[in-house]
Amino acid sequence: MKRRDFVNRALPAALTAVAGCGGRESGGAAQDAPNVRTEQNVRWTLCSSFPAALDTIYGSSTVLAERVEALSDGRFTIRVYEPGEIVPALQVMDAVQQGTAQVGQTASYYFIGKNPALAFDTCVPFGMSSRQQSAWLYEGGGLELVQELFADFGIVTFPAGNTGAQMGGWFQREIHSAADLRGLKIRIPGIGGEVMSRLGATVQNLAGGEIYQALERGAIDAAEWVGPYDDEKLGFHQVAKYYYYPGWWEPGPSLSFYVNRDAWTKLPKSYQEIFRTAAFEAAATMQARYDARNPAALQRLLAAGVQLRSFSDDVMEAARAQARAYCEENAAKQPDYRKVYQAWDKARQEMFDWFGTAELAYARFAFSGARSSTR
Ligand code: CA
Numbered sequence: 001m002k003r004r005d006f007v008n009r010a011l012p013a014a015l016t017a018v019a020g021c022g023g024r025e026s027g028g029a030a031q032d033a034p035n036v037r038t039e040q041n042v043r044w045t046l047c048s049s050f051p052a053a054l055d056t057i058y059g060s061s062t063v064l065a066e067r068v069e070a071l072s073d074g075r076f077t078i079r080v081y082e083p084g085e086i087v088p089a090l091q092v093m094d095a096v097q098q099g100t101a102q103v104g105q106t107a108s109y110y111f112i113g114k115n116p117a118l119a120f121d122t123c124v125p126f127g128m129s130s131r132q133q134s135a136w137l138y139e140g141g142g143l144e145l146v147q148e149l150f151a152d153f154g155i156v157t158f159p160a161g162n163t164g165a166q167m168g169g170w171f172q173r174e175i176h177s178a179a180d181l182r183g184l185k186i187r188i189p190g191i192g193g194e195v196m197s198r199l200g201a202t203v204q205n206l207a208g209g210e211i212y213q214a215l216e217r218g219a220i221d222a223a224e225w226v227g228p229y230d231d232e233k234l235g236f237h238q239v240a241k242y243y244y245y246p247g248w249w250e251p252g253p254s255l256s257f258y259v260n261r262d263a264w265t266k267l268p269k270s271y272q273e274i275f276r277t278a279a280f281e282a283a284a285t286m287q288a289r290y291d292a293r294n295p296a297a298l299q300r301l302l303a304a305g306v307q308l309r310s311f312s313d314d315v316m317e318a319a320r321a322q323a324r325a326y327c328e329e330n331a332a333k334q335p336d337y338r339k340v341y342q343a344w345d346k347a348r349q350e351m352f353d354w355f356g357t358a359e360l361a362y363a364r365f366a367f368s369g370a371r372s373s374t375r
Helices: 001-008 013-019 021-026 059-071 090-100 118-121 129-141 142-151 188-196 208-217 229-234 259-264 269-303 311-334 334-353 356-368
Strands: 042-048 076-081 103-106 155-160 169-171 185-187 202-204 242-245 256-260 307-310
Touching: 001 129, 001 311, 021 169, 042 059, 042 090, 042 208, 059 076, 059 103, 059 155, 059 256, 090 103, 090 155, 118 142, 118 188, 118 334, 129 155, 129 256, 129 334, 142 155, 155 259, 155 269, 188 202, 188 311, 208 229, 229 269, 229 334, 256 259, 256 269, 311 334, 334 356
Parallel strands: 042 076, 042 103, 185 202, 242 307
Antiparallel strands: 103 256, 155 256, 169 242
């Protein structure tokens, strides 16, 4: 018996179809199986919520497009558009839902007005770190729970990368205690914005490209964006003096690629696998770029005279209490929020226990004091 014959008989039919070449050579039914490489040309459009100047976050979309094209020998292409070219930054979800674009790159917490539970796809204040969020989404059942939420919108979602723990943002004046947040006009999206609002701040959800002008003309007193590398590019240090940390509302925010469900269903299976693989690579690339580029950017900002400040325990504790109250209130009144929150919170507690062991002990020993000289 030839080896190929043996393989074809020994493997289940579906796996033989995946192998592809056996069926192709023999002219059998496997030629039409869904995983056989397709020659079909597919042209998709992607709308990003982020400006092209940010090679970190927007770069995740270009990595996706480049890898999809390369892996499909140019037969499956995705053209990436900036905010405003097809739709404004905060209409990306609508655009994908309606099929205006097949793909969107965005942050799900922009859309908690549609369903508050969507925040768990990105992050929740005092929630998981980047690694913890990835663990929950990819391997902890999180993505399955999140997909159920997106099914209501005709969207399939894929993690698109993480920024890591963000900075607390740019402030025109110092914030010593939670009381100093009262009356503060601040740009901050998602549940972090809800928490700031409960602490007395006036919250705005501006897109990234609109923040600088709002700070410059005094329409807002403070704004958070991401971290040193991105913030430097957007020039916030030119219009606000104090740079706070940590961004307790975004300890590990995961961005998302939304795909229109009808477009996804029509996509050949091999292209679905190409997309899934490229999305995974794009996500890994984003986190690596942030971790590689933030250190030098922070040093440049400090050299330019930026005043670094850490949030006081008073601010942190008041915010954590309000964040928990917000989550508990939503869980009490919304069944789908409760379902995701309970699963997420269990995973969070377990991972905090584990990460509080070796990771934290190492971080405390190796990292501590690195910032004390600049406070
Ligand atoms: Ca942010």
